[in-house]
Amino acid sequence: MNRIPDEKQSLLPILVMIGFTVVLVVALIVRVYRADRDLGMMRIASRQARLAAESGINHAVEKMRAALAASDRAANPGALTAVFFADRLETDTWVQFGQKSEAWFRIISVRRVFADDNPATPLLDESLQYQILSEGRCGRYRYSTSAVVQLYDLVKSFGVFGSLDEHYYGTPIQSWVEAAGSLENFVSANAAVFNAGWLNRQGVCHDPVLLFKMFAPEGSDPFAAASNTPSLPYNYGRRFARAGESPSRGPLYCETPVIVDSHTFAGPVQTAMYFYRRGTSQPRIEQGNNAVAMNSSLRMQQAVDSLEGKNPTDVFVDRDSQGYNSFIPPWRPDFDHLRSLSRSRGIYIDADGKGFLNGKPHEIDYHPGEAHLFSDSYRGPNSTRYEQDELDEKYIVLSTDMRFKGFNNISAANLQGARLIFSERSVYLRGDIGSDLVIVTPGHIFITGPTNIDSNLNLLLIAGEGTALSTVDLENYIKESNPGPEFISAASEWLIRAAIYKPGAGVYSAESRPQQGTPITFRRLFGGESLKIRIHGACIGGNLQRWVDNTDPGSLQITHVPAVADRLSVRPVSLNVLRMRTRPEK
């Protein structure tokens, strides 16, 4: 047997000890090195848990919006229950937040806040509030968020909801974009202004100094000219004026800033941005200065007033309100839901113009046809030229008794109890309707004359491409019969008793009037006068500026009728988060 040498006998435990010592030192170094990182990661985990809890609320709000658009339960928002939402929202399972993150959320409770509507706050119905609780977790951190969500019955609350945005803010960069040749040229010439976030590409200004320069009534050009183009000799404020009376005779909501001179509103005003009265003007609300909720308006006004070297003598706007309060997201109809609803409980008119009542063929003539139409000229907030639309529209005609020998295809007898008409083709509409009715089309609705005036029946028009005016019938009649000026004046006043989704989608004629240098308007078409449009109901979305441009001043008026959609199976409802609170869970 070989004898192990003495020095080798002691080597093994020594090597083990050296190994352990090295491992220990390395482990200590790694631990110290990673300690800061771990602390940082714990902080990130706590943030992520908080964000996950709050994103649960946003998730819930989006799902509530989708649920409201895809259910006829929304027809009466006051009768909705917490269970309706809880069934769609509450879960025991955790939903991953984001795509790669290790955070999750879940919605644990939806409750209705039982409160009565406060008459002092006409823009807010306190009886339509829900409380939502959501939980978020990441690592060992847990947060819970409690939010109050407000539902808005848009037709009931607002005479004009988001349809007069352009009217009250104008298109303050349009001339400069046109002079620069394109939006990109304008943005690159004024990169500092855009990079600082003072101005966005839609022309919305967030800086009081720039706002003052853009809208001062006697100002000079506030922008840098693009290369090889001359600068303009004026600012937008020289051409912008909003005195007089508001077209809206009722509560008004704008998503953009509202900028006015001594303007008179006929009801409370709300904007998601800010309210700015120029110079020493005195805007008024006719029915007492009640409930004006506007975000940061006072701050903006104070900043601009101090620029002008004046103290604010009277404050028109009450104070800056909550951001979440001020912004109400737009309503969008769910056409797939409305189509299937019309097939089961209503009249569905297919792409060939054939009608089906409750899914069975319905032998009523809807006068299908095809037309080539020309629009007025218009331009967007940052387009460089006027545009004119030419449409090849397949259409059906509802109730134009004058042209069809008195045959009215939407009389009570012909509707047979249907409350919803869905047409795949665009719709021409005029005359009296025999029942409460929702008319839906993914195309256009063309209003060709007074509509639904002789009754108190509800009417809601939902057109995916917007509700437009068509002067074809009236122009043809004037050409054929050559009536006197009194008749023309009476016939060009159109009373429309309806709630209209996306109004202001232009004015159309069958006669080509190509724009040659000057824009085409329909202002002097009827004996030197324009159409007079009186809407009794509400307008939701769209852009009424095109109708304002095509009618004489004061000829467009929207009188709010809160009950105009009360008995219908579809009601535009929007919702936002009023307030939320996030706390760590103990």
Added chain:
Amino acid sequence: MNIKTGRKGITLWEIALFTVFLAVAGGASVFFFFLNSDDMKRAQQKFAWVQNINDMLDEVSNEIANSVQFEHPFNGSSRECFFRTAGDTGALVPSVFEEGFVFADGSLTYVTRNAAATTGMKRLGRFTNPLVTNCRDGKFTRVSPGRLEISFKADSPDGSVTSREFTRVIQLRNQ
């Protein structure tokens, strides 16, 4: 030098190893003495003090971010801030009851105020009033409508650190 000295003497290996372990043991004892030293204790206290203030600022930020209506300061900066909170059901408490934080007499205090008086609260979460002592130049600055900055300089309780600056920017969720 002949390495193989047998049992008659110490090998070079053994000398080297003895030296290494002596060094490790010596280093370790110096290290443990250092851990026990006043300097280290002061450093630990300072860390705990900074950590505590940061945790407290987290709590204050959370409370302010959760406020339903932020009342003061509206513009510029102030030594105090006030806001309205929501009840547990999410309902806004009446406007005469406001909560806030005040820098006064070298400390930051959590207070509540109503039409009659401003009174100190007992505690904010796990922190008792005053939330910070020995602080100077404390202010709340409304950087923009949606952002509030808290900043102050504080001295550590044992006086080893002076004028350490703390700042925190809070996104006002409900403004």
